[in-house]
Amino acid sequence: MKRMAFKMHLNEGQKEEYKRRHNEIWPALKTLLKEAGISEYSIFFDEATHTLFAFQKVSGEGSSQDLGQTEVVKKWWKFMADIMETNPDNSPVTIPLEEVFYME
Template sequence: MQRLAFKMKLNKGQKEVYKKRHDELWPELKKLLKENGVSEYSIFFDEETDTLFAFQKVSGEGGSQDLANNKIVKKWWGFMADIMEVNPDNSPVSIPLEEVFYLE
């Protein structure tokens, strides 16, 4: 099991919209994540910087960031593109974070 963390940037004033969309996460996307080994996935928000901090546990080699070619993921990215920083393909600008401490 690997632990992955990354950060993303939310557009100003979009926290509630972001939260609502994730509270109503599409069942097919949830299923896809679980089928691809994502067993835990949390996203935290820093109000001072509008930064999202994401953490996930993944069995296997990949994580949610490795599903870029899946049509469900591409549709989700398009759905979220209006409220966060995205790349030209609508994928979130996502910066991997290095783990420097872990207490089990």
């Protein structure tokens, strides 16, 4: 099992909407993530910078960021594009983070 982390940027004033949408995550998207080997997925928010910090445990080589070719993920990206920084294809701008410490 590997651990992956990345950050994204949420538009100002969108924290509650972001939380609401994720609290109502689509069952098909949740199933897809689990089938892709993602067993844990947490997203944290830094109020001062509007930075989202995502952490996930993944079995296999991919991550949630590798599912962009699926229709459900494309629809989710479009659904989320109005409240966060995105690329031209509506995917969130993500910056991978390097793990520099881990304690078991």
